[in-house]
Each structure stands twice: as C-alpha cells, then as structure tokens.
Amino acid sequence: MTxxxxxxxxxxxxxxxxxxMGEQERMVEAILFxxxxxxxxxxMAERMPxxxxxxxxxxxxxxxxEGRGVRVVKVADAWAIRTAxxxxxxxxxxxxxxxxxxxxxxxxxxxxAYHQPVTRSEIEEIRGVSVSRGTVDQLxxxxxxxxxxxxxxxxxxxxxxxxxEFLDHFGLxxxxxxxxxxxxxxxxxxxxxxxxxxxxxxxxGDDEDDEAIGQSELFED
Amino acid sequence: MTxxxxxxxxxxxxxxxxxxMGEQERMVEAILFxxxxxxxxxxMAERMPxxxxxxxxxxxxxxxxEGRGVRVVKVADAWAIRTAxxxxxxxxxxxxxxxxxxxxxxxxxxxxAYHQPVTRSEIEEIRGVSVSRGTVDQLxxxxxxxxxxxxxxxxxxxxxxxxxEFLDHFGLxxxxxxxxxxxxxxxxxxxxxxxxxxxxxxxxGDDEDDEAIGQSELFED
Amino acid sequence: MAEVEFEEDTPLAVEDRLVAEALxxxxxxxxxxxxxxxxxxxxxxxxxxxxxxLALAExxxxxxNEAKSLRLxxxxxxxxxxxWLAFLKSRLLLPxxxxxxxPSGEELAAHLxxxxxxLQAMRDAAAKLMARDQMGRDFFARGLPExxxxxxxxxxxxxxxxxxxxxxxxxxxxxxxxxxxxxxAIMTLEQALERMRGLIGYAGDWTVLESYLPEGWExxxxxxxxxxxxxxxxxxxxxxxxHIEIRQGEAFAPxxxxxxxxxxx
Numbered sequence: 001m002t003x004x005x006x007x008x009x010x011x012x013x014x015x016x017x018x019x020x021m022g023e024q025e026r027m028v029e030a031i032l033f034x035x036x037x038x039x040x041x042x043x044m045a046e047r048m049p050x051x052x053x054x055x056x057x058x059x060x061x062x063x064x065x066e067g068r069g070v071r072v073v074k075v076a077d078a079w080a081i082r083t084a085x086x087x088x089x090x091x092x093x094x095x096x097x098x099x100x101x102x103x104x105x106x107x108x109x110x111x112x113a114y115h116q117p118v119t120r121s122e123i124e125e126i127r128g129v130s131v132s133r134g135t136v137d138q139l140x141x142x143x144x145x146x147x148x149x150x151x152x153x154x155x156x157x158x159x160x161x162x163x164x165e166f167l168d169h170f171g172l173x174x175x176x177x178x179x180x181x182x183x184x185x186x187x188x189x190x191x192x193x194x195x196x197x198x199x200x201x202x203x204x205g206d207d208e209d210d211e212a213i214g215q216s217e218l219f220e221d
Numbered sequence: 222m223t224x225x226x227x228x229x230x231x232x233x234x235x236x237x238x239x240x241x242m243g244e245q246e247r248m249v250e251a252i253l254f255x256x257x258x259x260x261x262x263x264x265m266a267e268r269m270p271x272x273x274x275x276x277x278x279x280x281x282x283x284x285x286x287e288g289r290g291v292r293v294v295k296v297a298d299a300w301a302i303r304t305a306x307x308x309x310x311x312x313x314x315x316x317x318x319x320x321x322x323x324x325x326x327x328x329x330x331x332x333x334a335y336h337q338p339v340t341r342s343e344i345e346e347i348r349g350v351s352v353s354r355g356t357v358d359q360l361x362x363x364x365x366x367x368x369x370x371x372x373x374x375x376x377x378x379x380x381x382x383x384x385x386e387f388l389d390h391f392g393l394x395x396x397x398x399x400x401x402x403x404x405x406x407x408x409x410x411x412x413x414x415x416x417x418x419x420x421x422x423x424x425x426g427d428d429e430d431d432e433a434i435g436q437s438e439l440f441e442d
Numbered sequence: 443m444a445e446v447e448f449e450e451d452t453p454l455a456v457e458d459r460l461v462a463e464a465l466x467x468x469x470x471x472x473x474x475x476x477x478x479x480x481x482x483x484x485x486x487x488x489x490x491x492x493x494x495x496l497a498l499a500e501x502x503x504x505x506x507n508e509a510k511s512l513r514l515x516x517x518x519x520x521x522x523x524x525x526w527l528a529f530l531k532s533r534l535l536l537p538x539x540x541x542x543x544x545p546s547g548e549e550l551a552a553h554l555x556x557x558x559x560x561l562q563a564m565r566d567a568a569a570k571l572m573a574r575d576q577m578g579r580d581f582f583a584r585g586l587p588e589x590x591x592x593x594x595x596x597x598x599x600x601x602x603x604x605x606x607x608x609x610x611x612x613x614x615x616x617x618x619x620x621x622x623x624x625x626x627a628i629m630t631l632e633q634a635l636e637r638m639r640g641l642i643g644y645a646g647d648w649t650v651l652e653s654y655l656p657e658g659w660e661x662x663x664x665x666x667x668x669x670x671x672x673x674x675x676x677x678x679x680x681x682x683x684x685h686i687e688i689r690q691g692e693a694f695a696p697x698x699x700x701x702x703x704x705x706x707x
C-alpha cells in the first residue's frame with residue numbers, strides 16, 4: 001500500500017523538504033473530508049506539497065480512525081471517509097407524520113362501516129363515483145377494513161367489513177354503536193341541509209331494500 | 222471520558238443503559254461527518270439511543286480533533302466538522318466562487334452583524350446613504366441575514382439580524398465573537414445616538430417611507 | 443400610520459434615489475456626503491475623535507464650490523449637506539446666543555464627528571470580517587455527505603366526526619337513518635300510519651286488516667305482532683280522523699277496514 005520502496009525519496013528530499021508525516025496525515029484527512037468524491041492517491045499527491053507521500057499518510061490516518069465513528073475506506077482505487085457500518089442506524093431519521101385521511105378514503109370507510117358487508121360496486125353506487133384501488137388498498141393496509149364473505153350473487157363479489165382495529169381507533173364497541181345521522185344532526189354536528197331531490201343511483205324506494213339486506217347480513221360473523 | 226461523577230447514574234441507569242461515553246463519542250463523530258450542515262444537540266439526541274448525552278460526547282470529540290486536519294466547531298446552537306483553515310490551499314478544487322459583494326453590501330452586512338437587530342433606516346443613518354433594495358435582497362438571498370423582530374417604535378419597522386449560515390461561513394461560534402465587537406461597544410460606537418436636531422441628508426420623512434415599504438412588502442407571505 | 447400613502451410614494455422615491463446614486467458616482471465615486479466628509483477628514487491626519495469639525499466643514503464647502511465651478515452636477519444631498527455645514531460653521535464661529543433654540547454648534551459638531559467615527563469603525567469591522575477565514579475558501583464543509591435517509595412514516599387518521607360527516611356527505615337524504623339503529627322487529631305507529639295512508643286509497647271494499655301487513659313482516663312472529671299492533675292502532679287513528687271505517691263481526695273475528703265513502707249516508 002505504501003510506495004516508499006519504488007519511489008526515489010532521495011531525489012525528492014534533496015529538492016524540497018516535505019512536511020512532517022503528521023502534517024501530511026492532516027492534509028489527507030482534510031482532503032478526504034472535503035472532497036465530494038473518493039480521492040485517488042495520485043490526486044492527493046497532486047494537491048499536496050511536493051515530496052509528500054499520501055499513501056503513507058493514509059496508512060497512519062487509517063489506523064487513527066480504526067474503531068472510530070467513521071472509517072477510511074478504499075472505494076475502487078480511491079479513498080473516502082465513511083460512517084462505520086455499525087452506526088448506519090444513525091443515518092436514519094424517522095419522522096412520523098400524521099395526516100388526515102383523504103375525503104375519498106373516509107367516505108369509503110364510512111360506507112363500509114355503515115353498510116358492511118358491502119361490495120365495491122355498492123360503495124360506488126352510494127358514493128356516486130368509482131372507488132379507486134388505492135383508496136381500498138390504503139384502508140386495507142391501515143387494517144381498518146378487511147375482506148368479508150363473498151356475496152352470493154352473480155360474480156360472487158367480495159365484500160368489505162370493518163376490523164376490530166377500526167372499532168378500537170374510533171372507540172366503538174361494535175359498528176352498531178355508530179351514531180345515526182339524526183343523532184348527529186340533533187347534536188348540531190351536521191348542518192341540516194335540505195335533502196337533494198334525488199340521490200344519483202339511490203332511488204328512494206331502494207333504501208328499505210338496502211336496509212333489509214343490511215339487516216340480515218350485518219355482522220354475520 | 223465517563224461522567225459517573227457529575228451525573229445521576231442511579232436514575233439514568235435504572236431506566237435505560239445508555240451506551241458508554243466512548244460509543245456516544247463515535248456516534249456524534251459519525252453524525253457530524255455525515256453532514257455538511259451543522260447539527261443541533263437536540264437533533265443528535267433524537268438520532269442516538271435513549272439516554273445518550275451528545276453535549277458531553279461533543280466535548281470529548283472536540284478535544285480529540287484539536288490540531289487535526291478537520292475540527293469540531295460550534296455554529297450558533299449547532300455543531301459541525303470543518304477543515305482546518307490552514308489547509309485551505311489543498312482544496313482549490315472545492316473552492317466555491319462566492320459572488321463578489323459590493324462595498325455597499327459588505328458594509329451593510331457588517332452593520333447588521335455589529336448592530337443587530339437593526340432597522341433599514343438605522344443602517345442608512347450609519348452609512349449616510351440610502352440602502353438599495355438590491356443590496357438587502359442579495360444578503361437575504363445568500364441567507365446571511367434574515368428579518369428579526371419588528372422594532373416597537375412608531376411604524377413598527379422590521380429589523381435585520383445575521384443568520385447561523387453567516388456565522389458558519391465566517392467561522393464564528395456566535396455573533397458575540399465578531400472581531401472587535403467589545404472594543405466597538407466600549408467606545409460607544411454601537412450606540413444608536415439620536416442626532417441633536419434634524420440631520421442633513423437624512424430627512425425624517427423619508428425614513429418612515431422606507432419602513433412603510435418594508436412593512437408592507439417584507440412579511441406579505 | 444398612513445401606510446397606503448407611503449406605498450404610493452414609494453416608486454418615485456426609489457427612482458429618485460437611483461437617479462441620485464447615479465449622480466453621486468459623478469462626484470468622484472463618493473458614496474454620499476458622509477463618505478466624502480470621511481475622506482476629507484483623513485487629510486487632517488488625526489484621530490477621528492480629535493478632528494476639527496470646523497476645518498472639515500470648510501474643506502467640504504471648498505470641495506463643493508470647486509465642483510460647482512467645474513460645473514459638475516451635484517446630487518441634492520451634497521448641497522443639503524453644504525448648506526447644513528455652512529450653518530454649523532456659523533454656529534461654531536459665533537459666540538453662543540442664549541436666546542437661540544435648538545442644539546448648540548458644539549453638540550452638532552460632536553454628533554457629526556461621532557457619525558464619521560462610527561462609519562469608519564463599521565468600515566474597519568467590515569474589512570476585518572471579510573479578512574476572516576471563510577467557508578468554501580479557507581475551510582470546507584463535508585464534501586461527501588451521507589444522506590440521512592428520512593424514514594418518513596405517514597400514519598393516517600380520522601376522527602369519528604370525520605367519519606360521520608363523510609357519511610352524511612354521501613347520504614344526505616333527510617329521512618335516512620342508518621339501518622343499524624333500527625330495532626328490527628318493531629314497527630312504530632308512525633310507520634304504520636304513513637304506510638296505510640298510502641294504501642287506503644286503493645281499498646274501496648272491506649279488507650282484512652292483516653292483509654295490510656308489510657311484506658316480510660307476516661312470517662316472523664315478533665315482527666308480525668308488532669306490525670299488527672301498529673296497523674291496528676293506525677287504523678283506529680285513521681278511523682278517528684274519518685278516513686276509514688273499521689268493523690269486527692265478533693270477538694277474535696278478523697278486523698276489516700275500508701275507505702270511508704264520502705257522503706255515504
């Protein structure tokens with residue numbers, strides 16, 4: 001690793017007094033610290049005063065950093081200072097960010113909670129817009145919903161139900177505890193909007209049907 | 222290197238076994254080497270295992286790097302590793318051409334550093350000429366100055382102060398370390414002495430205009 | 443403060459200033475009267491604290507006169523300063539007049555001296571500052587920083603109210619009640635009344651009350667009981683209101699109802 005054997009120190013020294021090895025070590029240290037890429041010995045030698053032996057300085061520097069928080073490592077034919085492998089965990093900074101669920105997600109979740117077990121197409125019918133894969137995936141990932149039984153209708157669509165984690169988060173003993181809209185209205189939590197004439201995809205007569213389905217299938221397990 | 226004397230080991234140890242101080246020093250070393258920006262003690266503590274005392278580890282680390290090619294420096298309330306200034310000649314490749322500052326900008330910067338927090342009209346009074354928008358903008362853009370609190374005087378003018386980036390750039394631990402600050406203060410040259418009667422060239426009315434501009438423009442967003 | 447007024451004035455003021463600054467350059471590159479005074483003061487070759495302001499005022503006025511004779515265009519503030527210094531000079535030369543108001547000549551002179559000293563001090567400080575080791579020139583930051591990977595864990599949350607409001611958005615029909623709230627074997631008088639009002643129009647002839655039971659309620663005994671009772675109570679109510687007639691042949695015989703024919707009697 002050192003080059004003192006195959007160089008001609010006698011010639012160099014006669015021309016210039018090279019800085020002491022301790023100084024050369026400092027120089028190599030500063031170069032490795034400040035340079036944006038790994039540095040070759042040749043490159044170091046070019047930067048350092050004439051007569052310096054960066055290869056030897058590197059040996060000393062490397063020894064000095066043994067067991068320290070950073071190490072002098074060889075990258076291809078160049079050198080760099082890197083974090084000691086056992087301290088890699090310090091280079092992570094975990095930040096936990098809490099965000100509100102998107103409107104689409106919360107609406108989908110609400111429909112599942114109130115209508116479970118409910119199929120995707122039923123959710124879409126109620127929301128009046130299609131439900132994206134991402135939204136359902138997100139709720140599944142949060143473990144607030146899970147797959148319920150397949151509906152015994154053509155196509156045997158999967159249904160969604162809420163999970164114990166969902167109940168836990170919202171402080172509910174079971175989904176039946178979900179307050180009704182009337183209760184919320186009387187509590188002043190909802191504005192008492194005039195009902196829109198017709199809900200798209202939800203003709204009034206169907207409501208009772210829906211409920212009947214819900215009633216018989218709800219919480220089947 | 223250990224702290225058993227002046228800490229409360231019985232309390233700390235009973236809760237968590239903090240890593241030995243030598244290990245903590247390694248961790249601080251790794252953290253500081255890994256970043257170009259100064260890191261606060263709080264930030265270090267958040268990344269290190271529970272019970273660590275980065276402030277103490279820093280004391281040891283700083284001593285360890287005394288006289289080396291890189292140094293542990295304090296910048297405002299944060300810490301960083303910087304190359305030793307006497308080795309700057311090795312880093313010609315890394316040298317960044319800083320925009321040449323005008324004399325007006327340099328003087329304005331110095332006035333802000335020494336008189337901070339200082340209003341625009343105070344800077345103008347000291348320099349005897351108006352401060353151009355461009356000068357202040359340039360310093361703001363370089364992140365060497367920032368807006369401080371408003372002065373509680375009529376018009377509530379904004380003030381300027383220097384930033385941690387300024388301190389970092391000029392190798393200052395804090396603004397109190399500015400060269401000659403004490404002498405200037407004891408000579409009364411940092412006082413804001415009101416002129417006896419109206420001063421020429423600095424009609425009062427104009428000043429207030431400036432501040433009105435400042436107020437409306439500076440904090441708009 | 444009348445900020446709006448100031449704002450309107452601003453563009454002009456800035457423009458004026460730029461013009462003024464351009465003119466200043468014409469006066470040998472001085473940065474203003476104070477800069478010129480500071481330069482002139484150096485010819486006194488004394489500590490700025492011991493400077494003769496009177497001599498300085500004379501120097502300045504002489505400089506201005508020369509500039510005028512050379513027909514150099516002088517910025518307004520140079521002329522204002524000249525006028526002020528002429529006034530200061532007269533104050534310094536004349537014995538103080540006790541009847542005169544305002545600061546004395548000495549006070550004004552002292553402040554000017556202070557201003558000059560302070561400006562010089564700031565220039566020295568600026569020079570010292572710039573002579574310091576600077577980052578990126580004399581010392582350097584880490585060139586190869588290791589990215590601190592920010593493991594950003596995003597947790598999503600919602601409150602019960604969010605859930606309710608979301609549901610309300612999707613189901614804004616006034617009468618809507620979540621079915622989970624229904625006790626499933628109960629039919630209320632209101633429900634029965636509502637239902638029978640709609641149906642009664644079609645029943646011209648005597649019909650057994652039980653045939654009015656809603657679909658799905660006839661088989662389950664509990665539901666059947668509740669629906670029957672509700673229907674019966676509703677029938678009585680409708681009879682009372684004069685909408686229908688009700689009859690029962692004997693005890694436990696089927697109860698029959700029919701729409702009341704108006705002007706039957």
